[in-house]
Amino acid sequence: MGTTQLESVPEPKYWHLKTVLAEALDSEFSVGEILPNERDLAARFGVARATLRQALEQLELEGRLQRRRGVGTTVAPPRMGVDLGSPRQNWPGTGDDAWRAADCMQTLAPVAVARLLEEDPAQTVHLVRRSRVSRGQPVAAELLYVTEAAVPELSGIDAPAGPARARAVLRELQRLDLEGEDRSVELASARADDAKELDRLPGAPVLLVTTRYFAQGRTAAVSMATYRADTCRLTFGDSGDVEIHDGTSPQAQAS
Amino acid sequence: MGTTQLESVPEPKYWHLKTVLAEALDSEFSVGEILPNERDLAARFGVARATLRQALEQLELEGRLQRRRGVGTTVAPPRMGVDLGSPRQNWPGTGDDAWRAADCMQTLAPVAVARLLEEDPAQTVHLVRRSRVSRGQPVAAELLYVTEAAVPELSGIDAPAGPARARAVLRELQRLDLEGEDRSVELASARADDAKELDRLPGAPVLLVTTRYFAQGRTAAVSMATYRADTCRLTFGDSGDVEIHDGTSPQAQAS
């Protein structure tokens, strides 16, 4: 890695630094390799540690680096494509998907979710927690809210809260005709519990995918899935296994 | 806004601060209102300015605040739903969409794009730039790469580079049968030119939406659209005009 002096340009140092580091990552490092520690790197580039960290943060945000406290900074593999399927496709849990049902309880939905469900906020719902693992890494944590009306068979059942009950709810759900779904994606930061499940620190950037499932002329379920933004590229359609970046920046300039 | 002392908990100060501020935003501020400046806020909470800024950064990332140099920090409106349509729907530029064609030139595609186009990297392509405005705000900047094979009528035409030529390319494209498309969404940081167009600083978080358009048995065009992550919620399907948050955190806890 070069130790080129930073010129005195109006461009912020951390920005320039990020560019230099990104080029070094492409040319001189391979996936999984560990970088020198932050103090050494800062000294090598003649900047304060905070400035260096600003550059590293951006690179981590872009999925180029992975930093772990007590361990070090490593070169991250290209983001993995995570398939979200096509709309109007299927219920959660259909087929051989990568989700692991973790738990299920009855609870009141948050008001925002109740509104999406077109449900009385005082009405309890089934809350299924699932997590998704891809290539040995946790990539998403989901809260799936299911109206009791959608799975009437379960109302009287006292299955013990836990994975078994979660699977029972999903099974019942799949007996309904799925009439459609709609989705939205936005940037958020991980809540403490999601962060833990995703093996990140609280506040880590995540992609929040909200899906509404329609059946019987109403909203039967709402899923709020939290994907690691640093390691995941959400794919729709059949482009899941196509490599887009290949080391270089995803937005390499044209001209 | 309260000036409650921060307790000495193992929880980071900036995290706690963020929570306190978020609650204050919900209860004591209205959209568009300007907050006290950073130095005053830091003093009021008894923390260093850098610590306060860490909290503000997170809130801005979550779309709760808007900060502008030389102006101040204001309370942001809820994110706007930006419709990306359903897959297998239509070509870019079809119908009364919100895109404004800005420019068009012939150029070599970056290697990553050439791979998506299944095209020889030495083959020139049409590059259309468009920008999208919603509710008076710029929300996205797009680079649309169109293979010359897809719009053969244009090969000999010497229309002046500019909006007119861009529209001509789009018009030609729409004469093809669209056989399908696929999409991916990932977090990125704005390049300098995109940042300028989006009225943000370079490095601002954006959602990079990559779309491949298929026609005549091959990839006819690739779009790389950069959406402001702070102000946009990308929607698929017909949930575009549904308010999800309503002030409270999008991930309000259930239990």
Next chain:
DNA sequence: GAGTGGTCTAGACCACGGT
């Protein structure tokens, strides 16, 4: 215990938008 990244401080100066 040694070494890592994460948090925090108290300053300084710069770039920008309005006046």
Next chain:
DNA sequence: CCGTGGTCTAGACCACTCT
């Protein structure tokens, strides 16, 4: 011009992981 947020510094201490 002033006030704002943006960048940067040179330290300090903490939380975590590994040996």
